[in-house]
Amino acid sequence: MSEEIFHKILNNTADESEKQEFFRSIEIDPEKKEEYLQYKNLYILGNLNPDQYRKQQDESFSNFWDRVQSAKPQRFIGQWMRYAAVFILASVLSFMANYVLYPKESADSGNHIEYSSEKGSVSTVHLKDGSSIWLSSGTKLVIDKNKKGETIARLNGEAFFDLISNPNRKFIVDLGQFQIRDIGTAFNVRAYESENTISTTLVKGQIDLIKDSGKSLLTIKPGEYVKYDKTNKEIAVNQQDPSIATAWKDGKFVFINQPLSEICMELENWYNVEIRIDDLKLANTRYTSVVKRSTTIEMVLKILSVTDQIQYEITNKKEGKDIIRIRK
Amino acid sequence: MDKQYPIFNITALRKGEKKAYEEIYTEFFGVLYHLCLHYLRNEKIAEELVQDTFLKLWEIRETLNEQINIRSFLYTITKNNCLNHLRNQKISLKHQENMKYLEMQFNYEALEKLGNYIQFEELRNKIDDAISKLPSEIIETFRLSRFEEFSYKEIADQQGISIKTVEARISRALRILRVELKDYLPIIYMISRIFC
Structure with a gap:
């Protein structure tokens, strides 16, 4: 690693290929990465001179005052x-989300984990394989492993799943009347017990809707919004901009x-x-x-x-x- | 070396008096904006986030009392908003497999390491202290580089030295600082390595 590149990274004058080489190299070397992070903070704090932003400050204040x-x-x-x-x-x-997580690992099984997100906050769960799950306000998520080694998630509330593709791991969201089976995708599920509908929107990848009998119901493609009515048991598939369904996350x-x-x-x-x-x-x-x-x-x-x-x-x-x- | 902090007029803040908010802006804007700017690398968003922080203060002004730590409040909200922003950006960049994704990831991790307001202030004071103890020729170069307007090239011209020398001095400064500050930087890997 040349010192020159290191400086260019710190003062943000490195070009794309230099950045690529540098970031890739520290990504695989935790020691080097740690060192970079320290230098980064040192550089930023060492360069801190609040008076240099006087102009931005005045503009910002007058804007702030107009707004209030x-x-x-x-x-x-x-x-x-x-x-x-x-x-x-x-x-x-x-947006100031309270990323508050309450993992409650039960004593009897190491494979059973419960997460919940309080009203008025959004929480994130990071799984060991790099997958992430966002929990919306007032959501409870229980993750279990069944005998077949499949990961089963049960949901009361709304969650966004961003799952890393892994052929050896089966991830299933169990929604009672049916299941969502996934292999490396990003999708939103809304299933509050108190609500009459269950819906899912696929952002990328592919998910299968499976009946509890194991029969495949339908395959959902990105941009599709599927709504299930609990009363008349009807499924409707529509096109919808996925960013609408996942806006809560942002x-x-x-x-x-x-x-x-x-x-x-x-x-x-x-x-x-x-x-x-x-x-x-x-x-x-x-x-x-x-x-x-x-x-x-x-x-x-x-x-x-x-x-x-x-x-x-x-x-x-x-x-x-x-x-x-x-x-x- | 304890800094003398101005005491804010809580009553005036609660009443929504312009002068009190102007004072708070003067005290904090620069620090918060600097942090946002360097971790987010976007002037517009940095300005927005900092302004949002002050708007939040305005929103809760009636609940302010003598006990509330305004400094910590402003710092925490700004830092959390920055982290949220980086996280969201990471998510959207991840799918494009952009190199920026990694950069944001590292910025996120670095910012997380700054800790709470007390830790941040402590580190800041220690850095100021440590900088004042640097060798004099280095201090001059390092101080010049503290003003964003001066690139290494400009510092080199101004000091009549080569860009390489500027770089070398700044590396040395950073290395000295890192040793000086080893108790204050969260060092996980104890074996220190030189970055080249």
């Missing part, structure tokens, strides 16, 4: 459609032409509140919106109230969930 002063609800987005109110909170706080709510009742369910789950809609027509009114999850429920309601003359009232409870009433 104009934070009162405004009629800021036009393009009203009758059923769809687009409210985009471009200027909201950044700290956003994305609602595309969804009834207020469904939107409120999502908000209830994230903010741990109870929302009552006093008007059936209003409950069925559809909205389209993108909101960062880090914003407060109050802000979301405020936006709704300016966009569609919705009234809301929050009752803070000493015990139990706060109750929010929404009416026209």
Whole structure:
């Protein structure tokens, strides 16, 4: 390793091939990598001179001040459609997920692990083989190994699976009525016990839906969104931009032409509140919106109230969930 | 060498007074922006993330009390947001098999190592201390390189030395610092190796 390259990496003047050579070389050498990480921090902190950013600071502050002063609800987005109110909170706080994990390894079996994610937070689980699983708000995931050596995941909630391809490992998401079988893919599954539907969206790779009898139901391709209705046991396959289904993972709510009742369910789950809609027509009114999850429920309601003359009232409870009433 | 920190006017912050926020901005923006900028390598996102941190402070201003550690609050939120951003970027880059993916991965790991605010401040003070103890010819070169506007080439021109000498001095500075700071840098592999 030449010292020159090392410097170029540190002060960011290395070209692509130099970077490639360097990063590949430290990737396989933990000792060297450790050393690089230390130097990197040393270099960054050693170069810290806050006064050099005076200009950015002034600009940022005046921008910050404008934003906090104009934070009162405004009629800021036009393009009203009758059923769809687009409210985009471009200027909201950044996503701050609490990556809190609660692995509970049971004593009787080393292969049984439970993970859960609290309401209002997103958690990630990293498996030994490099696969990752994101758990949405209020989700419980149990991972087991069965006798055949297959990994079985049971889910109550919503999770995004990013699984490393491994022909020797079978990964199955057991959803009761059917199973999802995977070999190296990324997909989202939403299966809250409290909800009437189970849905899955495939981002990449391929997954098979298997009946509990073992019979293959259908093969899902990337970009397909499969929804299962628990009551009438119907399966519907649609095309959907996978980024919509996985937006929660990136700290956003994305609602595309969804009834207020469904939107409120999502908000209830994230903010741990109870929302009552006093008007059936209003409950069925559809909205389209993108909101960062880090914003407060109050802000979301405020936006709704300016966009569609919705009234809301929050009752803070000493015990139990706060109750929010929404009416026209 | 303990730094004297200005005491923030909590009452003014709670009331949302401009001057109080201006003071906090002056105290923190540079440090937070520097961190975001160097780990994320994107000026626009760095600015956004730091501003988001201050907006978060604004949002909770009414809950501020004398006990809350504002410095730690600002640092932690910024660091977490940076980590989140790197993580998300890693995910999207992973599928493109871009070299940037590895770079982001290493930046993520490096940033994680900075620890909590107290550890970060301690390391920062130690670095300042250690820099002031460097040999004088090195100190000058190193100080010049501390201003981002000066590339190695510009430092070389200014000091009438070659770029190689600049590099050598900075390597030496970093090496001395690393030895000096060995108790403060999380060293997992005790065997020290020279990086060349």
